[in-house]
Amino acid sequence: MAFTLAGKCIAVAGIAAVLIAGGAFGAWRLSQSAEAASPPYAYEADQAEPSAEAAKLAALAPGATASVLEVKAPGFERAVATAQVLTLPGAGDVIVGWTSEVGEPVLRSDISEREELALITALNKHLPQGSTVLAMPAVSARLAHFVAADFPLAAAVGQEALRVPASWAGREDEIETLETRWLADGGAPDGSYADFIDALLAEDVYGAARLQTLAGPRDTYIILHMRDVFDLGLDSPDRLLVGLRDFPAAGQVHDKSRAVKEWAKAQGHVAYAVERREGGVIRAYYLTDAKDKSTLLGQLLPFNTADLGRVAGTTLVFQTGGYWIYRLQPVVDRT
Secondary structure (H helix, E strand, O other): OEEEEOOEEEEEOOOOOEEEOOOOHHHOOOOOOOOOOOOOOEEEEEOOOOOHHHHHHHHOOOOOEEEEEEEEOOOOOOOOEEEEEEEEOOOEEEEEEEEEOOOOOEEEOOEOHHHHHHHHHHHHHHOOOOOEEEOOHHHHHHHOOOOOOEOHHHHHOOOOOEEEOHHHOOOHHHHHHHHHHHOOOOOOOOOHHHHHHHHHOOEHHHHHHHHHHHHOOOOEEEEEEOHHHHHHHHHOOOOOOEEEEEEOOOOOHHHHHHHHHHHHHHHOOOEEEEEEOHHHOEEEEEEOOHHHHHEHHHHHOOOOOOOOOOOOOEEEEEEEOOEEEEEEOOHHHOO
């Protein structure tokens, strides 16, 4: 079930389009004895030092300071998520790192500040001046603080779905209020995010053409992360059937990769991709509908059925962590 409130889609765990296998999310239930009058969760300052990567990101923005916040929920002893946050003069607070502490995404997919630092460093070094960058709204809004480029989808920040456990169902108004602290004024949404989704979920060649139409004549790049496929499954539950499963940090990397392959085959999944996470855990994203592996999204991200770097109209230019960056070829350049 998903709720749309003031442009924000709040998705309750358990919707049919997003499958979470073998994780703790389905078993996680906050104490039902917590007072109903209490907010479902709160952001609390953590005295821990920000990560080295968060501190380096703060150094890239004059006057910025880094801190750590914990997401605390009544009836749950430990934090359910941890955020690395930058406070930017005149721009409020920006999340540059997010770790769900219960094994599955809570509120938003995990964000690695190490990956953010590597991406921002590469963009500042190599991105041509005056470029347009197409990325998910939250990524666009975050990068806009650090990179001199046009991020048209930053205006759509807040339209992406939040990942809400079933025990918080019915409290969407409170959740929306709590999350407005992260919504800077990016301008009025104009429908571009819906067009972006349409392009990513179209057949690969047609999707690339749609993206170029969306971007216009300027030099344009698209930035995708492995988590985007999961996030888009929440945003478009009737169009994309996707799931994830974490494989524990045990054994050699090639053994875990083989285990993922064998598991995906045994489950009948049509495609899978793996993301290596901190601590040696491997996260597998999988598609269950054959049509989804032929989408632009399914071909630009490293699913086992993708033909990476060979989608007409796109050129792979950089990869770091879960991020994949492509240049969109202007229409006049295509043959």
